[in-house]
Amino acid sequence: MSLPIPFTNTVERLIPRDRRFDDPLSTLAFGTDASFYRLIPKLVIRVESEAEIIALLKAAHAELVPVTFRAAGTSLSGQAISDSVLLVLGDNWNGRDIRDGGAQIRLQPGVIGAQANAWLAPFGRKIGPDPASINACKIGGIVANNASGMCCGTAQNSYHTLAGLRLVLADGTLLDTEDAASVADFRRSHGPLLAELAELGRRTRANTELAAKIRHKYRLKNTTGLSLNALVDFDEPLDILSHLLVGSEGTLGFIGAVTYDTVPDHPHKASALIVFPDVESCCKAVTLLKSQPVSAVELLDRRSLRSVENKPGMPEWVKGLSANACALLIESRAASQNLLHEQLGLIMASIAQFPLEQKVDFSEDPAVYNLLWKIRKDTFPAVGAVRQTGTTVIIEDVTFPVEQLAEGVNRLIQLFDKHGYDEAIIFGHALEGNLHFVFTQGFDSPEQVIRYEAFMQDVAQLVAVEFGGSLKAEHGTGRNMAPFVELEWGSDAYQLMWQIKRLLDPRGILNPDVxxxxxxxxxxxxxxxxxxxxxIVDKCIECGFCEPVCPSKGLTLSPRQRIVIWRDIQAKQRAGIDTTELERAYHYQGIDTCAATGLCAQRCPVGINTGDLVRKLRARDAHHAGSADWLAGHFATALKGVRLTLTVATGARRVLGAPLLEKTSGALRQLSGNRLPQWTPALPQAVAPIHFSPQPLDARPRVVYLAACVSRAMGPAAGDREQVPLIDKTRMLLEKAGYQVVFPENLDNLCCGQPFASKGYAEQAENKRRELVDALLTASRGGLDPIYCDTSPCTLRLVQDGLDARLQLFDPVRFIRSHLLERLDFQPQDKPVAIHVTCSTQHLGEAQGLIDIVRRCTTEVVIPEGIHCCGFAGDKGFTTPELNAHSLRSLKDAVQYCDEGVSTSRTCEIGLTQHGGIDYHGLVYLVDRVTRPRT
Known part of the structure; x- marks a missing residue:
């Protein structure tokens, strides 16, 4: 069925066309979240304001149109998908208000959880919820699912740290519980609703058996069903209403803002891994640890430890653990080191009587405790990485009363054996009796579905009936556990939930079946x-962790969506379905607009670099191998052509003036079907070729300077206050530090191969890389001299593709950090400087190094929020400028008070300058300006 015409007319009047999606590619792309369900929406709307939400809900309410809200789409239980209308948060939901020195923070629903904590970090505070997906999930989802996490427990979840809520009900009514005028208006317009909520609360509290059950259920971690504890914890109907919205998964209203009471983020911490000989002793230790000063206690069964025992850095003894071993990963945090040490003594004393199979003692060393937590965090992706193609990874989420945890673990293991889930593992937040179990499941045959259903029925009986536990501790009920809510809660509580649903959403339009x-x-x-x-991508579990760092997300497709569409194309082709139109749309949305910089791989639990798939698809369409061969063989000639083009552009600027040239260039690009590049004032001028002769050795240490091809062709822009080319500036800095600078011979013919690789010409790229490596071996006297590469993407290309072990190759950050700091005196300037950490710098592990160097150079450093990749991507800034513009759409506001910006890639700096409104330069410009030789 199509959507009602009055509703679609309202949508068309209200929402611009570029924020409405109803084409097959887009609806399929948005039809997935992190769960194992899929619904294809009829219409996806990117909403940018509360006014739009109100108007859309009023229209949906009038026309009985089901509506689902989507924040980040990292939900695991099927609560963020729809076959009707999906409302997706756009860019304008990132507001925050930090109050009382960080004691409270008000957040809009589009804020990523980790960003909220970054804002609070200077105050020594954080939000209470700490889900594993905190680097990707958004506040709207955190509140709507009452998400918790490893340290959160029950005391610090959204429900218990809620200080205020701004919400929109199904009929479009707005309520802000912190705004007296809004509250007064709501009392007048919805007095009967509030009276009914108050009456439901009175009846529930008066029903002693039901009230006792509710209190018992929320003594545990519990997100099964609606938050009935609101009815026994509060008697003020506004408090009841706001707390009912927590954990309601978009079924009772839209959450427009939340105010949290924050919690301390203690700076001192230590972690230990304690391995017990069996589940029983491990779980008995948990009951003792519950009264100790621990911030997290994570349980890992033998299967979960086995799943990661071959990972790099894992202790060798993990492989030799006994079949019944069970481990606890324990963390303690404190405001001071002395208090931390006191706590560690108490913790170890409490479990001193237990026999241990192995242990890693408490350590405050980040290298040690980060490795221990990596063991815990790698368990889920480890199962995903080894699953059979075509199956999905399911992570379930139950709570046993902690005093029955050991029996619960063993009974779950028995169910795995009964139903043949040999790969299943168990880990979880032991202090709360909250266990996650992960298994792989195919749904491509009726037998597989029947097997899954039988298993889930057994799990429900075990957890909810036999143990009186919770079937969903923190992942939300969704549609995954909706059929089991009555089984867990009983008829009275279940009917009470339906009363609440029908009271707040009488027409049933909000997220039905969730x-x-x-x-x-x-x-x-x-x-x-x-x-x-x-x-390359078959191991993708569609979790969405990759999306926050993708520059094309919101313009076209995210990495997750690229994989979703490519999977669908391949499945359709195997079924004999024509995919011509879908592939045509995918070419631009999936291939042309992918920066292919691989930041997605850093966030992916199974390490997928979607850019590798895109490069493979580009290679499939790379039909100009002859031209690539010629270019590789005549690289110096091509470089001359680039210089000539830039010289002509500079001449045109002098004749026409920048405004007219930009306008003319834009018109020509449009006439060419976007094949011609767009000229902008940030476009570089040409650099004169390097003229040098071999220098005799002197007493100074030598450094081989590998000037990237972009540095050899592109100088400063005409309007840049810095008019010294990067090559000259770098040589000046290196010589100031006491180095003799030498260049590889035949430099203009050399290239790392990146331009060829990014276009899909892998053979030519490899040939150029080998040619360059040979030249560097000669120039560095067989690896005796360090090599300085002035552009981080070239450095990364050489490092990633197998650098000769003899070569000492450095990007600008690492060379300055390891070779120049001790040779230079820094006199920091007092003007603010913006930093752009390029994708390659992040891959090289030098992000913090760059920030530290800039902090030596200036008293104020600005790192723009939410910009991970600039989207220039080599030449994409010329050929697909909309990608660069979209990625940097928030840059100008973020850097408006800065004097300049620094980076480590000349092409990135072109786009950063254009969209930031300030000049961006290579790091060496800043370092040279504020240093003098150390005597």
């Missing part, structure tokens, strides 16, 4: 296919 469903098989429907697409 949390509450009259379809008892909803958890077995709309199961998501994960067909084979390409071995």
């Amino acid at each position: 949390i509450l469903s009259e379809d008892h098989e909803i958890h077995l429907k709309h199961l998501k296919p994960l067909p084979a697409a390409d071995e």
Whole structure:
């Protein structure tokens, strides 16, 4: 069925066309979240204001149009998908208000959880919830799912740290519980609703058996069903309403802002890994640790430890643990080191009587405790990485009363054996009795679905009935556990939830079949296919962790969506379905607008670099091998052509003036079908070729200077206050530090191969890389001299593709950090400087090094929020400038008070200058300006 015409007319009047998506590619791309369900929406709307939400809900309410809200789409239980209308948060939901020295923070729903904590860090505070997805999930989802995490427990979740809420009900009514005028208006307009909530609360509290059950259920970690504890914890109906919205998964209203009471973020911490000989002793230790000063206690069963025992850096003894071993990863935090040491003594004394199989003692060394936590965090992706193609990874999330934890673990293991889930592992937040179990499941045959259903029925009986536990501790009910809510809660509580739903959403338009469903098989429907697409991406679990760092997300597709569409194309082709139109759309949305810089791989739990798939697809369409061969063989000639083009552009600027040239260039680009590049005032001038002769050795240490091809062709822009080319500036700095600078011979013919690799010409790229490596070996006297590469992407290309072990290759950050700091005196300037950490610098592990160097150079450093990749991507800034513009759309506001910006890639600096409104230069310009030789 199509959407009602009055509703679509309202949408068309209200929402610009570029924020409405109803084409097959877009609806499929948005039809997935991190769960194992898929629904294809009829319409996706990117909403940018509360006014739009209100108007859309009023229209949906009037026309009975179901609506689902989407923040980050990292939900695991199927609560962020829709076959009707999906409202996705746009860019304008990132507001925050820090109050009382960080004691409170008010956040809009589009803020990523980790960003909220970054804002609070200077105050020594954080938000209470700490889900594992905190680097990707957003506040709207954190509140709507009442997400918790490893250190959060129950005391610090959204429900218990809620100080205020701004919400929109299903009928479009706005309420801000912190605004007296809004509250007064709501009391007048919705007095009967508030009276009914108050009455529900009175009746629930008066029903001693039901009230006792509710209190018991929320003594545990519990997100199954609606938050009925609101009815026993509060008697003021506004408090009841706001706390009912927490954990409601978009079924009761839209959350427009939340105010948290923050919690301390203690600076001193230590972690230990304690391995017990069996589950029983491990879980008995947990009950003792619950009264100790621990911030986290994570349980890992033997199977989970086995899943990561071959990972790099894992202690060798992990492989030799006994079959029944069970480990606890324990962390303690404190405001001071003395207090921390006191706490560690108490913790170890409390479990001193237990026999141990192995242990890693408490350590405050980040290298040690980060490795221990890596063991814990790698368990989930470890299962995902080894699963059979076509199956999905399911992570379930239950709570046992902690005093029955050992029996619960063993009974779960018995169910794995009964139903043949040999790969299943168990880990979890032991202090709360909260266990996650991970297993792989195919849904491509009726037998597989029947097996899954039988297993889930057994799990529900075990957890909810036999142990009185919770079937969903922190991942939300979704549609995954909706059929089991009544089983867990009983008829009275279940009917109470339906009363609340019908009171707040009388027409049933908000996220139907989520949390509450009259379809008892909803958890077995709309199961998501994960067909084979390409071995590069087949391990993708569609979690969405990659999305925050992708420059094309919001312009076209994110890495997750690229994989979703490519999977669908491959499945359709195998089924004999024509994919011509879908592939045509995908070429621009999926291939042309991918920066292919690989930041997604850093965030992916299974290490997928979607850029590798895109480069492979580009290679499939790379039909100009002859031209690539000629270019590789005549690189110096091509470089001359680039210099000539830049010289002509500079001449045109002098004749026409910058405004007219930019306008003319834009018109020509449009006429060419966007094949011609766009001229901007940030475009570089040409650099004169390097003229040098071999220098005799002298007493100074030598450094081989590998000037990247962009540095050899592109100088400063005409309007840049810095008019010294990067090559000259770098040589000046190196010589100031006491180095003799030498260049490889035949430099203008050399290239790392990156321009060829990015276009899909792998053979030519490899030939140029080898040619360069040979030249560097000669220039560095067989690796005796260090090599300085002035552009981080070239450095990364050489390092990633197998650098000769004899070569000492440095990007600007690492060379300055390791060779120049001791040779130079820094006199920091008092003008603010913006930093752009390039993708390659991040891959090289030098992000913090860059920041530290700039902090030596200036008293104020600005690192723009939310900009991870500039989207220039070599030449994409010329050929697909919309990608660069989209990625840097918030840059100008972030750097408006800065004097200049620094980076380590000349091409990135072109786009940064254009969209930031300030000049961006290589790091060496700043370092040279504020240093003098150390005597």
